[in-house]
Amino acid sequence: MRNYLFLIFLCLFGLVSCGKNNESGTSSKDDDDISNDGTNVNQQNVQGMHFDWGNVPAQFDPHVHKEEFDSRGLTRLNLMIIGIENAIQVTFSNHLVDRGVIEFYRARNGEGSFGTIRFRENYNNLDVMNYTGNTAYQCSSRVYQRQLIELQGACNLFIRITLPASSQIEIYSSGRIFSKRYSPMGFDQLMERLNSGFNQDKFEAIEEYISSYRQTDRSLSLSSFQLEKILKKFTFTDDFKYSALIELYSYVLDQRNLEQVINNSFSFASNREKAKRMVGIS
Numbered sequence: 001m002r003n004y005l006f007l008i009f010l011c012l013f014g015l016v017s018c019g020k021n022n023e024s025g026t027s028s029k030d031d032d033d034i035s036n037d038g039t040n041v042n043q044q045n046v047q048g049m050h051f052d053w054g055n056v057p058a059q060f061d062p063h064v065h066k067e068e069f070d071s072r073g074l075t076r077l078n079l080m081i082i083g084i085e086n087a088i089q090v091t092f093s094n095h096l097v098d099r100g101v102i103e104f105y106r107a108r109n110g111e112g113s114f115g116t117i118r119f120r121e122n123y124n125n126l127d128v129m130n131y132t133g134n135t136a137y138q139c140s141s142r143v144y145q146r147q148l149i150e151l152q153g154a155c156n157l158f159i160r161i162t163l164p165a166s167s168q169i170e171i172y173s174s175g176r177i178f179s180k181r182y183s184p185m186g187f188d189q190l191m192e193r194l195n196s197g198f199n200q201d202k203f204e205a206i207e208e209y210i211s212s213y214r215q216t217d218r219s220l221s222l223s224s225f226q227l228e229k230i231l232k233k234f235t236f237t238d239d240f241k242y243s244a245l246i247e248l249y250s251y252v253l254d255q256r257n258l259e260q261v262i263n264n265s266f267s268f269a270s271n272r273e274k275a276k277r278m279v280g281i282s
Contacts, residue, residue: 083156105158112154194233224257
């Protein structure tokens with residue numbers, strides 16, 4: 001059976017990420033050499049790529065664009081790159097001190113703009129964007145048996161980030177983390193995730209929130225007020241509220257207020273009674 005991947009990216013605003021690559025990001029401690037800007041057809045394939053970079057046809061002008069940034073004091077790097085959502089690798093090097101390197105694996109066929117890379121600092125966070133201005137970013141590509149066989153436009157295909165070996169910087173793209181987690185998700189971050197998306201997406205954000213404390217060996221605690229704020233983010237049906245309540249109620253410090261939270265959060269009397277039984281309130 002033939003396996004192929006067809007990706008079409010069309011974005012009219014340079015600060016909005018669009019399109020998906022169906023590969024998860026990877027993290028590595030290997031000390032890979034950092035490439036220079038320019039044609040790079042013969043470079044070895046990078047872990048996590050969904051296609052054979054070394055065999056990309058020369059007619060597609062495969063090359064790697066490199067940007068460096070000051071890594072001192074950073075705790076988070078946010079990628080906002082058009083065409084890239086999860087085709088990302090994070091690696092570490094003992095040869096880097098106080099700086100990080102971002103490599104953009106690109107190819108072009110015909111007209112199109114990759115955009116200009118811009119950095120925006122916000123305290124200990126760094127946003128990385130590619131700005132195209134009034135020029136539309138257009139890319140379509142097809143991969144068959146790990147070979148890039150069709151490409152049109154100017155395409156960002158893959159990103160590799162190399163950090164100093166001792167750094168503890170979390171890498172994010174489209175709300176997902178692609179590096180080791182060094183600190184748990186904050187409550188404000190969770191609420192931001194819960195402000196949009198479907199109920200299933202919101203529940204997955206709660207699971208990630210809980211998991212972030214386990215991964216960093218921290219203790220999670222909530223107030224009843226915080227639990228109520230979370231439950232009220234679920235709309236249309238109480239089904240996901242039940243699941244969220246079961247996941248979170250044991251972390252609430254002021255357990256005496258659970259009954260009031262349930263009364264304020266669930267739509268019907270029968271649903272409220274069901275929720276109370278779930279948490280042991282008779």
